[in-house]
Amino acid sequence: HQAGDAEVARLLDRLEPRLLVAGLLQPAASHPGAVAAPEHFGELLEAEPVTDAAARPSDLAAVLFTSGSSGEPKGVLHTHRALAYKARLMAAVHGLTGADAVLMPAPLAHVSGLLNGVLLPGVVPMKTVLMERWGALEALEVIAREHITFMIGPPTFFVSLMAAPGFDAEAVASLRLVSCGGAGVTPAFVETAATRLGCRVKRTYGSTEAPTVTTSAAGDDPERGRVTDGRPTGEVELRIAPDGELQVRGPELFVGYADPEHNGAAAFARGGWFRTGDRATIDGEGWLTVLGRIADVIIRGGENIAAAEVEGALEAHPSVRQAMAVGYPDERLGERVCAFVVATAPFDVEECRRWFEQRGLARYKTPERVVQVDALPVMAAGKPDRAELARRADEDRGAIHRRDP
Numbered sequence: 001h002q003a004g005d006a007e008v009a010r011l012l013d014r015l016e017p018r019l020l021v022a023g024l025l026q027p028a029a030s031h032p033g034a035v036a037a038p039e040h041f042g043e044l045l046e047a048e049p050v051t052d053a054a055a056r057p058s059d060l061a062a063v064l065f066t067s068g069s070s071g072e073p074k075g076v077l078h079t080h081r082a083l084a085y086k087a088r089l090m091a092a093v094h095g096l097t098g099a100d101a102v103l104m105p106a107p108l109a110h111v112s113g114l115l116n117g118v119l120l121p122g123v124v125p126m127k128t129v130l131m132e133r134w135g136a137l138e139a140l141e142v143i144a145r146e147h148i149t150f151m152i153g154p155p156t157f158f159v160s161l162m163a164a165p166g167f168d169a170e171a172v173a174s175l176r177l178v179s180c181g182g183a184g185v186t187p188a189f190v191e192t193a194a195t196r197l198g199c200r201v202k203r204t205y206g207s208t209e210a211p212t213v214t215t216s217a218a219g220d221d222p223e224r225g226r227v228t229d230g231r232p233t234g235e236v237e238l239r240i241a242p243d244g245e246l247q248v249r250g251p252e253l254f255v256g257y258a259d260p261e262h263n264g265a266a267a268f269a270r271g272g273w274f275r276t277g278d279r280a281t282i283d284g285e286g287w288l289t290v291l292g293r294i295a296d297v298i299i300r301g302g303e304n305i306a307a308a309e310v311e312g313a314l315e316a317h318p319s320v321r322q323a324m325a326v327g328y329p330d331e332r333l334g335e336r337v338c339a340f341v342v343a344t345a346p347f348d349v350e351e352c353r354r355w356f357e358q359r360g361l362a363r364y365k366t367p368e369r370v371v372q373v374d375a376l377p378v379m380a381a382g383k384p385d386r387a388e389l390a391r392r393a394d395e396d397r398g399a400i401h402r403r404d405p
Contacts, residue, residue, distance in 0.1 A: 005030070014075065014258060015063060057081035063258055064111050066208050067379050075258030076111075076208045086211055086252040087119035089234045094177060095218045096124050096150065103139065103148040105131040105157060106382060111208045112181075116152045134382060136164035140171050147174040152204070154182035154382045155189050159322045159342060160375065162196050175199040179215060181206060181229075182383045188315040189322070190226045205229040205290055209254045210274055213238070214288045228287040229280075238282060239273065245294060246280035247273040279306070296386065298327035298335050305365050307386075310337060314367075317355050319345040324376055324384050325367060328393035338393040339367035340376060347372055369393065 008027040012020065022028035023037045055061070061080040065073040104117030108130070121128040129146050131138065139161055142148065151157075158178065161167065175197055180190070181204040194201040202225035206212040213236045216225035224231075232238055236250030249272050256263045269275055279291040292308030299305070307325040314323035322342040327335035341347050349370045356366040371392070377385040 011065065011073070011075070053080075055080050057084070060255075062114065064109065064114065064208050067110075067383060074262055076254045077256050077258060078254050082252050082254070083115070083119055084123075085234075086115060087123045089252075090115070090212055091120055091123050093215060093217055093233050094120075094150065094179065096120070096126060098124060098126055100124070100149045100176075101127040101129065101146055102150045102152070103129050103131065103142055103146070104152075105134040105139065106153060111206075111211045112152060115211055134160075136160040137166070140164055140166060143172055143174060149174055149176045150179075151175065151177075152179040152181070154378075154384070155180060155185055155193075155322060156376060156378050156382050156384060158193050158197070159189075162193070163321070169196070169198050172197050172199075178202070179204045181212075185229070186312045186315045187227045188312070192321075194226075200225075202226075203229045205288060207276060210236075210248045210250070210276070211252055213248055213250065213252070224287055228283075228289045230288060231286045232288075238286075238288060240280060240282055241269070241275075243294075244279045244291075246276045246278045246288070246290065248276055249273050298325070298337055300327070300330075300335050300337065300364055301333040303364050305337060310339065310365055310367065313356060313359055313361055313365075314339055314341060314352070316359070317343075317347070317351075319343045319347055322376060322384075324386060324389055326386060326390040326393050328369070328390070336369070337365070337367045338369040338371065338389075340371045340373055340389050340392075342375060343372055 005027040009031060012028065012031050020028060020031060020034045021037055022031070022034045028034055029036065057080050059080055060077055061083050062078050063075045064078065065075055067073065102116060102121060104113055106113040106117065108114055108117055117128050117130060127146070129142055129148065131142070134157055139157075158180065176199050178193065178197060178199060178201045180193070180201060185203045190201050190203060200222070202216045204212055204215040206214070212233060214230035214232055216222075216230045220231070234250070234252070236248065236252065239247050241247055247269055253274055257267065267275060277294055279294050281289050281291065283289075290308075292306050296307040297304050298307060310325035311323045314320050314325070320341050320343045324340045326338055326340070328338050330336045339352065347370060349368070352367055352370050356363075377388045379385050
């Protein structure tokens with residue numbers, strides 16, 4: 001969706017597709033053997049749907065590439081059976097009907113776009129409205145015009161929506177359910193979004209490899225949907241490894257990576273358990289709380305600091321709408337904590353220290369640099385780009401507080 005020519009060429013070389021169909025303005029159009037997308041695409045949309053398929057349930061249906069936040073994007077292989085199972089299941093979990101309409105700004109090449117913008121609406125069936133790319137003002141217009149009732153995405157989308165000129169409760173009156181996943185879905189965000197959007201807002205957890213494995217349903221306690229990432233959906237199994245890593249097994253799980261070298265013990269534990277790379281806890285009733293990526297730990301003077309804990313404390317502040325914490329190198333301590341915040345009022349190091357002290361948090365967890373920004377940088381699927389923020393923090397170590405444009 002947002003990949004450059006060289007990146008697309010590398011991905012295609014790895015997959016070696018038999019048929020490549022590309023729009024004239026897409027990078028893939030220049031790849032050898034590419035076929036231009038049909039000029040009369042509207043005629044295809046108006047035709048009768050194909051209901052008989054030659055594919056078997058175990059056949060591969062899609063290769064979806066990860067965001068590449070931890071390195072080169074990996075090609076994730078999903079079967080028809082897994083994707084169909086997940087779409088049917090989530091239609092029931094979300095309580096969707098033909099009267100609903102979903103707004104999907106995520107690229108259809110990402111698992112959220114494919115599942116919630118194509119497959120799930122086809123199963124219900126219900127209307128889906130696609131956006132080429134996210135824009136808060138356009139989204140407000142679409143929500144009102146198309147009577148959008150359901151949205152799913154990372155907090156970044158909804159933070160910008162609520163900050164858009166012209167936003168008010170009437171503009172989003174049709175919304176009844178927002179399902180939010182990805183980094184930064186804190187209890188404070190859920191509470192604020194539910195109040196301002198005037199609808200139910202719940203947390204969801206999943207990945208390209210294991211889409212939407214936990215959330216809360218209509219009959220669940222809304223408070224659990226605010227403070228946790230939900231409970232298992234359908235037949236999926238969750239467990240916490242001795243090192244705190246969340247592992248997943250279930251019918252919606254991918255069948256492997258396109259590159260065989262990625263399918264070893266680093267990806268799967270014995271028994272078919274997928275290693276998510278996320279730290280998490282599961283309470284006695286099965287509710288999941290994701291604490292962050294195992295790699296998202298800042299080590300300051302030998303003390304481990306979970307970035308997610310710092311971010312949760314920051315977003316609990318009345319003025320902070322969104323926050324990300326990263327480590328930056330320090331010769332004496334190894335790393336120090338830098339916070340990037342989107343706030344409605346000035347928020348500096350002094351206010352940050354006062355707030356963390358008021359909440360009773362250890363001093364070593366308190367950010368020693370605060371950078372106030374109008375918006376966090378995001379990747380293609382709308383997730384905050386933690387690697388970009390870490391690069392910025394490393395490049396400007398001398399600053400204590402500033403406001404970025």
